[in-house]
Amino acid sequence: xxxxxxxxxxxxxxxxxxxxxxxxxxxxxxxxxxxxPLARQAGVDLDVYVQRLAGDAEERRRVVDALTINETSWxxxxxxxxxxxxxxxxxxxxxxxxxxxxxxxxxxxxxGQEAYSLAILCDEHLPPGWTVEIVATDVSETMVERVRRGRxxxxxxxxxxxxxxxxxxxxRVGTEWEISAPLRSVVRARHLNLADPFPELGxxxxxxxxxxxxxxxxxxxxxxMRRLHPRLADDGYLLLGAAETATExxxxxxxxxxxxxxxxxxxxxxxxxxxxxxxxxxxxxxxG
Amino acid sequence: MHALIIDDxxxxxxxLSRIVADLGFAATEAGHGQEALxxxxxxxxxxxxxxxxxxxVMDGYTFVTKVRAEKRWRRITLxxxxxxxxxxxxxxxxxxxxxxxxxKPFTADAIAAKLRLLGLxxxxxxxxxxxxxx
Numbered sequence: 001x002x003x004x005x006x007x008x009x010x011x012x013x014x015x016x017x018x019x020x021x022x023x024x025x026x027x028x029x030x031x032x033x034x035x036x037p038l039a040r041q042a043g044v045d046l047d048v049y050v051q052r053l054a055g056d057a058e059e060r061r062r063v064v065d066a067l068t069i070n071e072t073s074w075x076x077x078x079x080x081x082x083x084x085x086x087x088x089x090x091x092x093x094x095x096x097x098x099x100x101x102x103x104x105x106x107x108x109x110x111x112g113q114e115a116y117s118l119a120i121l122c123d124e125h126l127p128p129g130w131t132v133e134i135v136a137t138d139v140s141e142t143m144v145e146r147v148r149r150g151r152x153x154x155x156x157x158x159x160x161x162x163x164x165x166x167x168x169x170x171x172r173v174g175t176e177w178e179i180s181a182p183l184r185s186v187v188r189a190r191h192l193n194l195a196d197p198f199p200e201l202g203x204x205x206x207x208x209x210x211x212x213x214x215x216x217x218x219x220x221x222x223x224x225m226r227r228l229h230p231r232l233a234d235d236g237y238l239l240l241g242a243a244e245t246a247t248e249x250x251x252x253x254x255x256x257x258x259x260x261x262x263x264x265x266x267x268x269x270x271x272x273x274x275x276x277x278x279x280x281x282x283x284x285x286x287x288g
Numbered sequence: 289m290h291a292l293i294i295d296d297x298x299x300x301x302x303x304l305s306r307i308v309a310d311l312g313f314a315a316t317e318a319g320h321g322q323e324a325l326x327x328x329x330x331x332x333x334x335x336x337x338x339x340x341x342x343x344x345v346m347d348g349y350t351f352v353t354k355v356r357a358e359k360r361w362r363r364i365t366l367x368x369x370x371x372x373x374x375x376x377x378x379x380x381x382x383x384x385x386x387x388x389x390x391x392k393p394f395t396a397d398a399i400a401a402k403l404r405l406l407g408l409x410x411x412x413x414x415x416x417x418x419x420x421x422x
Contacts, residue, residue: 073401154373154391158398162405163378163389172375260411 003032007050011035011063014053018064018193021139021215034066065140072110073159075117076210080239083258084118084206088237089125092205095235100130105204105231107194108212109136111156112147112187118208119183120169135201137192147189150179194224198231205233211241225250229266238264289408289415292334293317294324294351295369296343300392304338304369307396311403312415321346325354334364336408338399339386341370341377349384356385365406369394 003011011031012023023031032046038059039049053060075081092102102122106115115136122132136147157166157177170177192199194209195216207228213221229252232238238253242261253264291313293304298319305315316332318324320343328334337355339348346354348368355361367388368381378389388402403409410416 073397078404155393155395155398158390158394158402160398160401160405163382163386166389167375167378167382170375172373 003028003035003046003050007047010050010053011067014060015064015067018060018139021067022217023067031067035063038062038066061141065142072113074113074157074161076114076160077242079259079261080208080210081117081121083239083261083263085121085125087258088206088263089121091235093127093130096205102126102130102132102206103202103204104132104134105201105207106134106136107192107207107209107228109138109147109189110140110143111152112136112143112150112189113152113156113160114208114210115147115187115189116150116179116183119179119186120165122186123169123183132186134187135204136187136189138189139191139193141191144189144191147187150184150187151176152179153177195220198227201231203233204231204236206237206239207232208239210239211244213240213244222250226252229253232266234266236266240264289335289417290314290316290333292324292327292332292337294319294321294337294343294348295340296320297340300340304399307399308338308403308415310396311400311409311413320344321348321351321354324351328355328361336365336367336403336406338367338369341368341372341381349381352381352384352386365408367402367406369399 005025008025008028008031012025016022035046035049039046042049042052042059044052053063089102096102104118106112106118109115115134118134119132122134126132136144138144138147151173153176157170166177169180169183171180172178194212209224209228213224216224228238239261252267254267255262256265289312291305291308293301293308293315295301295304295317296319301317301319305317308315313336316327316334318327321339322345324337325346337351339351341348348370352366352368355364355366365388366386367390368386369390369392370377371392373391381389387406390398390402400409400413403415404413408416
């Protein structure tokens with residue numbers, strides 16, 4: 001079973017129209033691999049499956065889900081989480097003594113490992129009396145629901161979850177592991193398409209937008225970065241994926257180097273969405 | 289870096305040996321805990337042991353307790369790789385002195401992720417002294 005170029009273009013355009021994520025048609029193998037299980041389930045050839053999509057909204061949603069879900073792991077890449085506990089949290093603990101509250105946005109949360117990794121670190125590092133709210137958003141409704149359930153299969157648990165943390169924060173439910181209720185309660189999952197105007201989410205102290213901008217075209221990337229700026233506290237932190245950090249500089253952001261990673265920080269006061277662009281107050285740097 | 293693979297399944301030993309070899313480890317295999325202890329008593333000095341739980345002659349849990357009872361083997365990192373998947377099994381293994389726990393089935397990147405967690409891989413993802421072994 002293989003997809004014709006017409007079908008590939010239709011699927012690529014479908015995903016782009018719903019999410020702004022662009023799939024090159026020469027990555028047909030990826031589209032094919034992701035759609036194969038859906039076509040099998042429907043009991044038809046891949047091309048027939050794609051032809052039916054035009055008249056089936058529910059199936060189109062499943063296709064978008066299948067193509068936008070990414071592999072993830074606990075404490076992925078290690079270094080950003082080290083920077084969170086060693087740099088960001090100490091700063092925020094010193095600066096938020098009045099509210100004793102920290103807000104974090106995991107902006108492409110997939111199945112929630114990033115959000116729950118942060119919840120675990122906050123549980124271990126926040127002093128008594130402090131609270132954290134973690135908003136986990138994803139373009140896939142399926143993933144949002146998975147985050148809410150907070151259950152993971154064995155293969156997923158093996159990917160980066162320390163055994164000591166596993167036994168402390170998870171219980172076994174059937175063949176899955178379920179994260180504890182207190183940690184589930186600090187993570188709020190909701191659907192959000194980064195390419196659309198952001199709903200009212202409030203301002204965040206830390207935003208993680210890792211390994212997702214690469215899927216957008218340059219103008220959408222620039223637009224997302226511009227709209228993110230007012231969502232971040234003036235002394236907040238934005239973490240992008242390692243490969244994205246250097247290319248996403250602009251007058252709104254300055255780069256700060258911490259060990260092997262760089263974080264974006266607002267270069268000037270936040271501007272309201274829709275307001276005229278402000279003159280930059282600080283020159284963006286690319287970090288050392 | 290040297291990894292000792294302890295599993296009564298020849299296939300599983302072979303899979304794990306290939307995974308750690310790809311990461312730059314030298315690998316030695318043992319079919320049960322007693323065979324592994326004998327190798328170590330004979331001078332083998334592994335940096336990490338990947339240990340199945342259920343094996344003939346000596347199981348993995350007993351192997352962990354025996355290694356932890358010997359001062360000369362304190363620096364060895366111990367990682368269970370087993371089908372035993374209950375919460376209580378993980379707790380028991382950690383309490384006995386295992387550092388990490390992987391539940392079968394696993395993927396190669398899961399083994400690498402655990403070895404990275406244990407500080408046995410360099411930032412490029414290779415065994416710390418892989419260059420020296422080459």
